Amino acid sequence: MIKVLIVDDSASMRLFLEQIFAADPEIEVVGAAQNGEEALAAVERLAPDVITMDIYMPKLNGLDATRRIMETHPKPIIILSGNLDQEEVITSFKAVEAGALVALPKPRGAGHPDHEREVGSLVRTVKLMSEIKVVKRWPRTSKGLPSLQIREVIGKEALAQLQVVAIGASTGGPVVIQTILSGLSENFPLPVLIVQHMASGFVHGFAEWLALSSRLPVHVASRNEHILPGHVYVAPDGFQMLLETGNRIKLSGEPPVNGLRPSVSSLFRSVADVCGKNAAGVLLTGMGTDGAAELLLLKRKGAVTIAQDEASSVIYGMPAEAARIGAATYKLSPDKIASTLEGLVRKTG
Numbered sequence: 141m142i143k144v145l146i147v148d149d150s151a152s153m154r155l156f157l158e159q160i161f162a163a164d165p166e167i168e169v170v171g172a173a174q175n176g177e178e179a180l181a182a183v184e185r186l187a188p189d190v191i192t193m194d195i196y197m198p199k200l201n202g203l204d205a206t207r208r209i210m211e212t213h214p215k216p217i218i219i220l221s222g223n224l225d226q227e228e229v230i231t232s233f234k235a236v237e238a239g240a241l242v243a244l245p246k247p248r249g250a251g252h253p254d255h256e257r258e259v260g261s262l263v264r265t266v267k268l269m270s271e272i273k274v275v276k277r278w279p280r281t282s283k284g285l286p287s288l289q290i291r292e293v294i295g296k297e298a299l300a301q302l303q304v305v306a307i308g309a310s311t312g313g314p315v316v317i318q319t320i321l322s323g324l325s326e327n328f329p330l331p332v333l334i335v336q337h338m339a340s341g342f343v344h345g346f347a348e349w350l351a352l353s354s355r356l357p358v359h360v361a362s363r364n365e366h367i368l369p370g371h372v373y374v375a376p377d378g379f380q381m382l383l384e385t386g387n388r389i390k391l392s393g394e395p396p397v398n399g400l401r402p403s404v405s406s407l408f409r410s411v412a413d414v415c416g417k418n419a420a421g422v423l424l425t426g427m428g429t430d431g432a433a434e435l436l437l438l439k440r441k442g443a444v445t446i447a448q449d450e451a452s453s454v455i456y457g458m459p460a461e462a463a464r465i466g467a468a469t470y471k472l473s474p475d476k477i478a479s480t481l482e483g484l485v486r487k488t489g
Contacts, residue, residue, distance in 0.1 A: 149198060221246065268455075305331070423445075
């Protein structure tokens with residue numbers, strides 16, 4: 141049985157979530173708390189496997205409660221947001237930065253057309269997060285690969301021709317992407333395209349949260365947008381984000397790939413088609429195999445390919461598959477990914 145602690149200041153929402161979890165034979169609700177202070181005591185007393193955490197609560201809010209729990213009794217925490225306005229979504233990602241694993245919208249009631257989908261997503265997420273026994277972090281003091289070594293491996297000609305960086309991530313990805321972007325200098329000369337698997341309604345807040353720590357401008361991508369050097373473009377909800385000839389973004393309604401839209405596979409394949417060897421592909425933490433085969437396609441075309449290493453991955457799924465099939469030129473921690481990208485574009489003497 142997966143032991144769940146529900147934290148929410150609304151009695152009706154606590155009851156609603158209890159009913160959702162009670163319907164699954166693999167989940168047991170071991171307690172409920174109406175604010176962060178009660179949650180701290182309940183975590184110590186009940187030792188839950190997973191915590192669902194509201195954001196806005198009296199006495200101690202969800203952000204501060206998450207910080208305290210991760211400092212004292214680290215547990216997998218799922219942020220449940222009841223209002224997808226920008227402020228709450230940004231606060232949700234601040235909670236992810238503090239150690240929560242994922243942010244989801246609170247499920248709507250039984251009469252809503254999205255009820256079953258949202259309930260199913262929540263239950264699946266609880267089961268997945270329960271398998272993460274240690275919330276992983278990585279040391280941020282390493283310096284990455286020296287630029288000389290990069291030049292020796294890849295060569296000056298390739299360094300001079302890089303045109304774009306494409307990044308794909310799933311569970312655990314937001315903090316890793318934040319780390320990579322915050323490690324890039326303000327004069328980083330390449331556009332960066334990002335597909336991050338996340339619940340619908342969070343992408344604009346995600347982009348704003350990334351912009352708080354990035355020296356590069358961060359945008360949610362628009363249809364037919366011309367990508368600019370040193371700008372970051374995040375795939376919007378419900379579309380495949382593709383790179384087209386002429387360095388324009390195509391937002392396609394084509395079917396999901398690997399069950400996902402946007403998918404990392406679609407982005408990487410388009411980058412391979414348009415840029416070939418003149419690209420860098422980066423595959424980060426997440427469940428499944430999305431993007432792994434297409435990272436290999438990029439490598440075979442001569443592109444630089446990077447997979448996150450196992451030690452720093454919350455879920456070593458997508459990068460593990462890339463490593464297994466030989467798709468990654470480098471296997472690196474997030475801070476080393478940033479310094480390696482900087483090294484790749486540094487001017488050769």
